[in-house]
Amino acid sequence: MITFCRIIMFLLVFSTVPGLECKSYGFVPPAELQAFPMIKINNKSVTLSNDGKLLIEVTLDNSIWSAPTDEIAFHSATVAYVVYKAIPFAFSTPMKIQISKWDHPRILFNRGPNNEYLVLLGDSNQAPYIAFGFGQELGHALIDNLNGSADPQLWFEETFCEALAVWALQQLALEWGKSKDGNLKFYAQMFSSEAKNLHYNTKPPSEGYPLWFAKNRKFLTEKCNDRELENEGHFPYFHFFKGGRLAAFIISEQ
Numbered sequence: 001m002i003t004f005c006r007i008i009m010f011l012l013v014f015s016t017v018p019g020l021e022c023k024s025y026g027f028v029p030p031a032e033l034q035a036f037p038m039i040k041i042n043n044k045s046v047t048l049s050n051d052g053k054l055l056i057e058v059t060l061d062n063s064i065w066s067a068p069t070d071e072i073a074f075h076s077a078t079v080a081y082v083v084y085k086a087i088p089f090a091f092s093t094p095m096k097i098q099i100s101k102w103d104h105p106r107i108l109f110n111r112g113p114n115n116e117y118l119v120l121l122g123d124s125n126q127a128p129y130i131a132f133g134f135g136q137e138l139g140h141a142l143i144d145n146l147n148g149s150a151d152p153q154l155w156f157e158e159t160f161c162e163a164l165a166v167w168a169l170q171q172l173a174l175e176w177g178k179s180k181d182g183n184l185k186f187y188a189q190m191f192s193s194e195a196k197n198l199h200y201n202t203k204p205p206s207e208g209y210p211l212w213f214a215k216n217r218k219f220l221t222e223k224c225n226d227r228e229l230e231n232e233g234h235f236p237y238f239h240f241f242k243g244g245r246l247a248a249f250i251i252s253e254q
């Protein structure tokens, strides 16, 4: 049933939004750092800490990226920051994440030599795209369900991660929007637009999710990893991704 490579979890494919260009600074300016005092850029990593306690450390490998690597790591850490604020208990153990370049966001089942999570992100200089991809994979790392076995409820994990990523974008828009700095306000706009775009065309099944789930439960649990179905346009995850986006939207409206 599962033709999916064992070491790789699930990829998320969302094209970047046309026309949504994000300014690339070439470095992280002081105003951005000041907006997130819990985040520090070190020599080769970016850390998020609270009262001296390390929560998460993000590093990038030696790939050649089109955006400055400190920006990528910094924006990833800002996602961790908003998630930490909402669910601090999920960060009880310091987490290390190493990011490498690949064509789509993924997280690997196997860890690195220092027990770090290995996350792959698409190369993009668009901050919202980085944040969204990282948000998804951070969700998996937090759930820590990457044991390589077939989990029949994996579709639900994907839904959670989707909702978390969209919600994180909305929260980041609020964080950046607090600043009077024009560049940061620009980021706020970008994050907000990306979240809205992700909601665009989100149509729940006409019969409602409970009935839809009852009809599709077997398919979801048995075929959720079947990548071939994706090519045929039957990949059930995507419906739940939409559900995840809808959930994020509903939460944000409260």
Ligand SMILES: [Zn+2]
Residues within 6 Å of the ligand: 010, 011, 012, 136, 137, 140, 158, 161
């Ligand atoms: Zn995922």
